[in-house]
Amino acid sequence: MLVKVLDTNLANMIAAGEVVERPSSVAKELCENSIDAGATSVTVEISGGGLRKLSVTDNGCGLHPDDMETAFLRHATSKISSPKDLDSIMTLGFRGEALASIAAVAKVTMFSKMEGGSFGKRVIMEGGHLIESGPAGCPVGTSLVVENLFFNTPARMKFLKKDYTEAGYVEEVVRKLALAHPEISFRFVSDGKEKVFTPGDGSLKSAAYAIYGKDVSGQLVPLEYSEGGIKITGLAGNMTLYRKNRGLQSLYVNNRCTVNRTMTAALEEGYKSMIPIGCFPVAIIKLDINPTLVDVNVHPAKLEVKFFEENKIYSAVYWAVKNAVCVKVMPKIDASPGSDKPIISNSYSPGKPNFAASINSVREEPHGDTSKYEYKPTAAQQREVVFQQKPHVFENCESFDSKFEKEKPAGASNKENDITDKVFEETPAGADKKIDNIEFVQTAVFDTSESYKIIGQLFNTYILVEEGGNLVLIDQHAAHERLIYERLVREKAEKKIMPQMLLMPEIISLTPTEFTAAMENKPFFEEIGYEIEEFGDNDIAVRGIPYVITKEQIRDSVVEIIDNLRASKHGTETSRGERILYTIACKAAVKGHDKLTMAEMEALVKQVRESEKTITCPHGRPVRTAVTKTFIEKLFKRL
Numbered sequence: 001m002l003v004k005v006l007d008t009n010l011a012n013m014i015a016a017g018e019v020v021e022r023p024s025s026v027a028k029e030l031c032e033n034s035i036d037a038g039a040t041s042v043t044v045e046i047s048g049g050g051l052r053k054l055s056v057t058d059n060g061c062g063l064h065p066d067d068m069e070t071a072f073l074r075h076a077t078s079k080i081s082s083p084k085d086l087d088s089i090m091t092l093g094f095r096g097e098a099l100a101s102i103a104a105v106a107k108v109t110m111f112s113k114m115e116g117g118s119f120g121k122r123v124i125m126e127g128g129h130l131i132e133s134g135p136a137g138c139p140v141g142t143s144l145v146v147e148n149l150f151f152n153t154p155a156r157m158k159f160l161k162k163d164y165t166e167a168g169y170v171e172e173v174v175r176k177l178a179l180a181h182p183e184i185s186f187r188f189v190s191d192g193k194e195k196v197f198t199p200g201d202g203s204l205k206s207a208a209y210a211i212y213g214k215d216v217s218g219q220l221v222p223l224e225y226s227e228g229g230i231k232i233t234g235l236a237g238n239m240t241l242y243r244k245n246r247g248l249q250s251l252y253v254n255n256r257c258t259v260n261r262t263m264t265a266a267l268e269e270g271y272k273s274m275i276p277i278g279c280f281p282v283a284i285i286k287l288d289i290n291p292t293l294v295d296v297n298v299h300p301a302k303l304e305v306k307f308f309e310e311n312k313i314y315s316a317v318y319w320a321v322k323n324a325v326c327v328k329v330m331p332k333i334d335a336s337p338g339s340d341k342p343i344i345s346n347s348y349s350p351g352k353p354n355f356a357a358s359i360n361s362v363r364e365e366p367h368g369d370t371s372k373y374e375y376k377p378t379a380a381q382q383r384e385v386v387f388q389q390k391p392h393v394f395e396n397c398e399s400f401d402s403k404f405e406k407e408k409p410a411g412a413s414n415k416e417n418d419i420t421d422k423v424f425e426e427t428p429a430g431a432d433k434k435i436d437n438i439e440f441v442q443t444a445v446f447d448t449s450e451s452y453k454i455i456g457q458l459f460n461t462y463i464l465v466e467e468g469g470n471l472v473l474i475d476q477h478a479a480h481e482r483l484i485y486e487r488l489v490r491e492k493a494e495k496k497i498m499p500q501m502l503l504m505p506e507i508i509s510l511t512p513t514e515f516t517a518a519m520e521n522k523p524f525f526e527e528i529g530y531e532i533e534e535f536g537d538n539d540i541a542v543r544g545i546p547y548v549i550t551k552e553q554i555r556d557s558v559v560e561i562i563d564n565l566r567a568s569k570h571g572t573e574t575s576r577g578e579r580i581l582y583t584i585a586c587k588a589a590v591k592g593h594d595k596l597t598m599a600e601m602e603a604l605v606k607q608v609r610e611s612e613k614t615i616t617c618p619h620g621r622p623v624r625t626a627v628t629k630t631f632i633e634k635l636f637k638r639l
C-alpha cells in the first residue's frame, strides 16, 4: 500500500465534513464572519432550504482585495497569529477553516470592499478551485453567495432533510445569533419571504420581541447576576411561560452560542417546582467569563465549550435564575452579610442546588419521537391488567398479609390483628410506599349488571362508588381524559370532529418557528377541529376549535399541539395524531381538585361504567381501582 499525503482539495473536502454539515452550518460560519468583521447589519437569504442558494451580506470592514483569495485557503485567518492567542479568543472564528471548507463543497462567490477602498472585488471558487477573480462594483462590506451546496459530495445530501426543515435550521441559527447580538440588525429571507428581522437597536428585549413575538417576550424578565468573576445577563420566562421542549432556550458564553449541560441543568434546576414537571423553561442566558477559564476549541463547529470550573458556572446560572424569577414573586429575606447570594424564603428555595442530580436530568428532554418516553402499557401488560380484573375477586388479603409477614421484626406476634395496627402506625410517614406494596386494591372491572351508588367526591379528585362488594375509586381527571380521548379518536377516524366556530377569532402570537409549524400543519389542525389562518407577522387567527376545548384553553392547546408536532416530526402519522389527541383530551378534561356536582359525577361514572377502555388514562395511569369490603372489614377487626 502506498502512503500519500492527501492533496489540499481532498483534505478540504474531508474537513468540510466536520465544519459544514448542512446549510445551517454554512449560515452560522458566514454570519459569524460578518459579526467578527464588525457588521451592524447582516442579511441571510436562502432558496431551496439553502442548498440551491444561500447568501450572507454584511456591512462590516470588508477584505483587502489582496486577501480575498487567501481567505479561501485552509488555516488562513486574520484572527489569531500565535499559540498564546488561543488562550483568549474574543472572535467567533479563529480556525481559518470555514471559507476553505465551504468552497470545497459548493460554488462560492465573494464580493468585498473595504471602507475607503477604491474598488470592490469578486472572487469565484468552485469545488475548491479558483474560477474567476476581478474588480466588481459593490458596497462596503462583504457578501458571500453559496450555490449548489454539496454538489460534489452526494453522500452528504442523503443526510439532509426536506427543504423547509433545512430552512428552519437556518432560521434557528439566525435567531440565536440575533439574540446574541441585539446591536446588529439581522434579516432572514427564505424563498423571498422575510422570516426574521431584528431592529439592531442594542436592546435584548427588542431582539426577543422580534424573534419570539409579543406573547413570549412579554413574559420574559431580565437576568442580572454576578458571582466569582462570572457575569450572567439575559432574559428568562416567568412561571407561566414554559414549553414542552428546549426549543426556546438559548445559551451563550462570551457571546458565543453554545450547548452546555451544566448551564442547562442549572437553568432547569432553578425552575424546579415552579413550572410543571415535564416542561422546560424559556430563557436567553448570556454568561461572560474570563476567556482563559473556558476552552472554545473543543468542537469543530465550535458548538460546545468546556469550562474549567463547572460548579461555579452551575452556581452562577442557578442563582441568576432564582434571583430573577422567584424573588420577583416571593418577598426576599435579607441577604446574609458578606454574601452576594440572595436568600430566598424557604417555601421557595429547593435548598442547595443539586449539581450532580440535576445534570443527569438534562438528558431527559423528549427529542424526536417522544412516544418512547411515555408510559404506554404493552398489549401484554394490558392483557395482564384485564386478567387480574376478575370481577369482585378481591380477596387477596392473603398476599397482603404475607407481605407484612416478611417485614415483621423477628419474634413479633403473628396475630392477624397486628397487621392492621401496623398499617395505621405506618400510615403518616410511609403512606405512599405502603400503598404501593400492599395489594389490597385492584383495578376494577365494573359489573354493569350490579347496581351502584355514588358516595361522593374524595379530596375533590376521586369519585367514590359503592358497587357490590367493592368500594370503587375513580380518578376523575384520568377517567374524563380517557373518555374524551376515545371519543376524539373515533370521531377523527370518521372525520367527524366538527369545529365550533368562534364569534370573534382568537389571535395568537407565535414565534417564527412555531408559526411555520402551525402553517405547515394547517390541514392537520383542521382534521382535529381547529380552523386556523395566517394573521400577519407570526400571528395566527383561530376561528374554530374542537367542541371539547373552552375559549380559555385555545392558546395553550394550540401552542402545545405545535410543540408536539415539532417534537414528533420523525414519529409516524398515527403516533403523532394520537399524542395530539391526548393533549387535547388532557386540556379538556376536568382536573384533579375540581369540585364536581352530583350530576357531573353521575354522568362521568355512567360513561366510565359503559366504556371498556377506561382502564387507564391515555398516559397509562389507572382510571379506577377498588378496595374490597373484606379489606375494610379487616381494618375494623370485624373478621
Ligand code: ADP
Binding pocket: 029, 033, 034, 037, 058, 060, 061, 062, 063, 071, 072, 076, 077, 078, 079, 092, 093, 094, 095, 096, 097, 098, 099, 100, 141, 142
Ligand atoms: P476564521 O473566521 O476562522 O478566521 P474563515 O475561513 O471563516 O476563518 O475566514 C477566513 C478569513 O477571511 C477571516 O479570518 C477574515 O479575515 C476573512 N473574512 C471572512 N469573512 C469575512 C467578512 N464577512 N468580512 C470581513 N472579513 C472576512
Ligand code: MG
Binding pocket: 029, 032, 033, 092, 093, 094, 096, 098, 099
Ligand atoms: Mg470564520
